[in-house]
Structure formats: structure tokens, C-alpha cells
Amino acid sequence: MKILVTGAGGQLGQELIRYPACADLEFLGLTREEMDVTLFEAVREKIRALRPDVVIHAAAYTKVDLAESRPEDAYRVNALGTRNVALAAEEVGAKVCYISTDYVFDGQTDRPYHEYDNTNPLSVYGKSKRAGEILVQGFSSRWFIVRTSWVYGPYGPNFVKTILAKAKAGEPLRVVADQHGSPTYTNDLARFLIELVRTEEYGIYHATNQGQCSWYEFACAILEEAGVPASIEPCTTDTFPRPAPRPRFSVLGQTMLRAAGFTPLRPWRDALRAFLCELEE
Numbered sequence: 600m601k602i603l604v605t606g607a608g609g610q611l612g613q614e615l616i617r618y619p620a621c622a623d624l625e626f627l628g629l630t631r632e633e634m635d636v637t638l639f640e641a642v643r644e645k646i647r648a649l650r651p652d653v654v655i656h657a658a659a660y661t662k663v664d665l666a667e668s669r670p671e672d673a674y675r676v677n678a679l680g681t682r683n684v685a686l687a688a689e690e691v692g693a694k695v696c697y698i699s700t701d702y703v704f705d706g707q708t709d710r711p712y713h714e715y716d717n718t719n720p721l722s723v724y725g726k727s728k729r730a731g732e733i734l735v736q737g738f739s740s741r742w743f744i745v746r747t748s749w750v751y752g753p754y755g756p757n758f759v760k761t762i763l764a765k766a767k768a769g770e771p772l773r774v775v776a777d778q779h780g781s782p783t784y785t786n787d788l789a790r791f792l793i794e795l796v797r798t799e800e801y802g803i804y805h806a807t808n809q810g811q812c813s814w815y816e817f818a819c820a821i822l823e824e825a826g827v828p829a830s831i832e833p834c835t836t837d838t839f840p841r842p843a844p845r846p847r848f849s850v851l852g853q854t855m856l857r858a859a860g861f862t863p864l865r866p867w868r869d870a871l872r873a874f875l876c877e878l879e880e
């Protein structure tokens with residue numbers, strides 16, 4: 600099975616293209632420089648030439664705050680880019696797996712979101728990713744949508760690395776305690792994606808490490824597990840204003856993943872421990 604990965608220079612993309620070799624899997628990773636998803640003819644040409652069986656579409660405009668002042672940039676990549684990938688994949692009969700986000704929900708709840716709950720994104724980023732979800736369903740006949748959240752891993756900047764770097768530099772740490780979600784290790788997400796795209800179990804899935812926490816609890820766990828002695832002050836979202844509104848509670852319930860018989864990702868704290876071991880190596 601030939602799997603083309605878009606956004607292969609990103610956190611998830613890099614994890615996917617380094618996925619341990621299996622005899623029946625071939626990964627073709629394309630970075631933004633190698634295939635800009637906003638250019639339809641270029642996307643069509645690449646996909647026609649490579650003829651993948653599956654496209655895992657991990658490329659995205661992920662600058663959540665900047666998107667508020669640059670909506671055209673976010674929609675160009677997340678909406679039109681996704682349409683381009685879906686159309687070109689459909690032409691060669693490839694399945695498409697679109698990576699989406701917990702930010703398609705408004706967070707006005709206190710129970711985990713179901714895959715088919717109504718969406719109501721608060722931010723431009725969330726709205727543009729939701730537009731991508733709609734377009735992939737419109738232009739592909741064989742689509743998966745996988746929503747994930749709070750992603751970290753060895754490649755690229757992320758919350759875990761930032762907390763560790765600041766603590767080690769002795770910088771004061773203040774972290775919001777009133778936003779709840781589920782951290783997700785790219786390694787575990789990649790394993791699920793590979794398991795999923797081998798099947799014909801099309802539809803929407805929520806895939807995160809199991810369990811939930813606040814950003815503050817996540818930051819405390821990072822320091823505890825890494826054995827870094829530093830104190831963290833909890834704060835509220837109001838005291839830390841940012842351009843893009845975030846959902847207050849965006850835990851993704853994983854009914855469809857279990858219903859279809861897939862293996863759930865391990866608990867978030869176990870995954871964090873595994874990641875910190877990987878970082879040390």
C-alpha cells in the first residue's frame with residue numbers, strides 16, 4: 600500500500616514518514632516545498648505521477664492566532680487545499696484521510712464530544728478546518744476524517760517542549776487551568792492512522808490519547824514525569840488573552856473508534872512518559 604503524506608515537514612507528517620518499515624507499506628512524504636496543496640494543478644500532477652492508494656492529508660495552516668487576522672490564508676490552505684487534495688486523490692481512486700481538530704467544537708459542554716455531534720467552531724482556524732471536513736466529504740468517495748487534539752511529538756515545536764525549555768531556563772510558568780482536553784502523542788496517532796487507512800471503515804473518528812486534563816495539569820505532569828523541579832502557577836483564560844478563542848472543554852469521545860473495533864490510544868500520561876523517554880534517547 601502506497602501512502603502519500605501531505606505536510607510531511609510538520610509534527611505529524613514527520614512522524615508518519617518515519618513510521619517503522621512494514622513490508623506492505625510505502626510512505627511518500629511531500630513537504631510544502633514539494634507539493635503546495637493550494638496549487639491544484641501541481642497537486643493533481645504529483646498525485647497522478649505517484650498514484651498512491653491513500654493520501655493522509657496532514658498539511659494545514661496551524662497558526663491559530665494569526666489566522667484571526669489572516670482568514671484568507673487559513674481558508675486557502677485548510678479549505679481549498681483540502682478540496683484540491685480530495686479531488687486529485689479521487690481522480691486516481693485513492694482514499695483520503697483528512698486530519699482535523701477539536702477546535703471544530705465550541706467547548707460549551709462538560710461531556711466528551713461524539714463524532715457526529717453538531718460542530719460550532721469559535722475561531723477562524725476551527726472554521727477553516729471544518730470547511731475542509733465538508734469539502735473532503737464532497738469531493739472524495741472514500742474519506743476518513745480523524746479529529747485529534749493537543750498534539751506533541753519529537754518533530755517541531757509543541758507544548759511539552761516549551762514547558763520543559765522554560766522550566767530548565769528558570770522562567771516563570773503560568774498555565775491556563777480552565778481549558779480541558781486530551782493530549783495526543785504523534786507516535787500513537789500515527790499508529791492508529793495506519794491501522795485505519797488499511798480498512799474500508801470510512802467516516803469520522805476522534806483519536807486522542809485516553810483521558811483528559813487541563814493545560815495546567817498537563818504542564819504539571821510534564822515536569823513531574825521529566826523530574827524537573829519547577830513550580831507552575833495556574834491562571835484563567837481571561838488573564839492570558841489571545842487573538843483566537845479556544846474551546847473551554849474539547850475532550851473528544853471515541854465512540855466510532857471503539858465501535859469499528861480499532862485499538863484505542865493509550866492513556867495520555869503513559870504516552871507522555873513514553874515520549875519523554877524518546878526525547879532522552
Ligand SMILES: NC(=O)c1ccc[n+]([C@@H]2O[C@H](COP(=O)([O-])OP(=O)(O)OC[C@H]3O[C@@H](n4cnc5c(N)ncnc54)[C@H](OP(=O)(O)O)[C@@H]3O)[C@@H](O)[C@H]2O)c1
Binds near residue numbers: 605610634635660698
Ligand atoms: N498541533 C495540534 O495540536 C493539532 C491539534 C488538532 C489537530 N491538528 C491537525 O493535525 C494536522 C497536523 O498538525 P501538525 O501539528 O503536524 O501541524 P504542523 O506541525 O504545523 O504541520 C503542518 C504542515 O503543513 C505544512 N503546510 C502549510 N501550508 C501548506 C501548503 N500550502 N501546502 C503544503 N503544506 C503546507 C506546514 O509547512 P510550513 O511549516 O512550511 O508552513 C507544516 O509542515 C493538521 O491538520 C492540524 O490541523 C493539530
